[in-house]
Structure formats: structure tokens, C-alpha cells
Amino acid sequence: DVKVTQSSRYLVKRTGEKVFLECVQDMDHENMFWYRQDPGLGLRLIYFSYDVKMKEKGDIPEGYSVSREKKERFSLILESASTNQTSMYLCASSFLAAYEQYFGPGTRLTVT
Amino acid sequence: KNQVEQSPQSLIILEGKNCTLQCNYTVSPFSNLRWYKQDTGRGPVSLTIMTFSENTKSNGRYTATLDADTKQSSLHITASQLSDSASYICVVILSGGYQKVTFGTGTKLQVIP
Numbered sequence: 304d305v306k307v308t309q310s311s312r313y314l315v316k317r318t319g320e321k322v323f324l325e326c327v328q329d330m331d332h333e334n335m336f337w338y339r340q341d342p343g344l345g346l347r348l349i350y351f352s353y354d355v356k357m358k359e360k361g362d363i364p365e366g367y368s369v370s371r372e373k374k375e376r377f378s379l380i381l382e383s384a385s386t387n388q389t390s391m392y393l394c395a396s397s398f399l400a401a402y403e404q405y406f407g408p409g410t411r412l413t414v415t
Numbered sequence: 416k417n418q419v420e421q422s423p424q425s426l427i428i429l430e431g432k433n434c435t436l437q438c439n440y441t442v443s444p445f446s447n448l449r450w451y452k453q454d455t456g457r458g459p460v461s462l463t464i465m466t467f468s469e470n471t472k473s474n475g476r477y478t479a480t481l482d483a484d485t486k487q488s489s490l491h492i493t494a495s496q497l498s499d500s501a502s503y504i505c506v507v508i509l510s511g512g513y514q515k516v517t518f519g520t521g522t523k524l525q526v527i528p
Contacts, residue, residue, distance in 0.1 A: 406458030
């Protein structure tokens with residue numbers, strides 16, 4: 304079974320803090336993704352990576368950056384957290400872009 | 416405007432009843448369509464995947480249909496169970512280049528005893 308794990312289920316941070324969300328997959332997948340999910344808006348792609356050290360902007364990259372130093376690990380960074388970044392963050396991985404994506408359990412981030 | 420529209424937004428049904436969830440999409444060129452189930456507080460899990468040449472795909476009590484001409488898909492749940500309570504998300508994948516993935520906003524289903 305594919306397993307995608309995320310470093311925290313719940314996180315509370317203050318405005319202006321730097322926040323790191325980590326994601327690890329154990330299936331040697333090429334592609335990894337970071338989404339945020341907000342009520343009424345569905346999942347929106349923040350960034351994705353198709354290889355180590357490679358990254359592409361998704362639909363809403365502003366205020367975020369990512370890092371992929373190893374194939375199994377994809378990190379999302381909020382350089383200076385703001386209250387409008389309060390959301391559920393979901394990481395996913397897939398073998399190829401068009402293949403099924405496997406999701407982690409999500410991190411519910413609250414920025415106060 | 417979201418290019419993948421789902422209806423209804425929410426639905427309450429009695430345990431044991433059937434229900435049908437709808438997905439209309441406008442994005443193209445189409446590669447494949449997936450339905451995901453997302454339990455509260457969890458990540459989505461794939462239920463079915465259909466290419467443009469398939470018009471029906473089943474997974475237990477879940478049956479997805481696809482009409483690529485009208486750009487409509489439905490997910491039919493038979494003999495609902497309390498564990499079916501979840502959000503159901505329609506996802507359309509485009510063909511060509513990096514295959515862009517577009518998510519619908521989901522239908523929240525509640526099955527009550």
C-alpha cells in the first residue's frame with residue numbers, strides 16, 4: 304500500500320512565523336503535490352514537483368515556497384504566515400502526473 | 416467559475432437508500448475522470464478512474480458513469496451505509512503536456528440511520 308505521511312495533523316502558528324510542512328511518500332513516486340482545501344473552493348494546487356530539486360507553480364503559489372531535496376520528501380514553506388493561510392493542507396504523490404494521486408491525511412493549519 | 420461543477424453541494428439520505436451525485440465539467444482536452452471519497456479530517460481516496468472511452472466503472476456499491484459528449488459524470492451509490500458519509504470529489508485530468516488536474520468542490524453526503 305502506498306503511504307503518504309504528513310508531519311503534523313494540527314498546527315497553530317502566529318502571524319509572521321515561518322512554517323514548515325513536511326510530506327513523505329514511500330512508493331518511489333516521481334510526482335509530489337501540495338494542495339490547500341477550503342470550504343466551497345475545493346482543492347487548489349499550490350506547487351508540484353516532478354523530480355528531485357524540480358518544482359512548478361500551481362494555481363496559488365503566492366506566499367508559499369517548496370523544497371524537494373530527496374525523492375521521497377516534499378516540504379511546503381510559509382515564509383511569513385498570515386491569517387488567510389489558515390486552511391487544510393494536503394500532500395499527494397503519484398507515479399506519473401496522469402496517474403492516481405495518493406493523499407496524505409492532511410495538516411490543519413491555523414494562523415492567529 | 417469552477418470548471419468542474421458538482422451537485423448537489425450537500426445531501427442527506429436514509430441508510431439503505433440509493434443516491435446519485437453529479438459532476439459537469441467544461442475543461443478540455445479531456446484525459447480521464449476520477450471520483451474520490453474524502454472522510455472528515457482525512458485525505459481523499461480514489462474510488463474510480465475512467466478514460467474518455469469508458470462510460471461505466473464500478474467499485475463495489477459505487478458506480479460511476481461518464482458521458483464525454485455532454486461532459487457529465489455521475490456517481491451512483493447503492494444501498495447506502497453510514498460509512499458512506501463523506502465528501503465525494505470529482506476530478507478531471509487534461510491530456511497533453513503536464514496533465515493538469517482540476518478538482519470539483521465536492522458533494523457532502525450524510526447517511527442517517
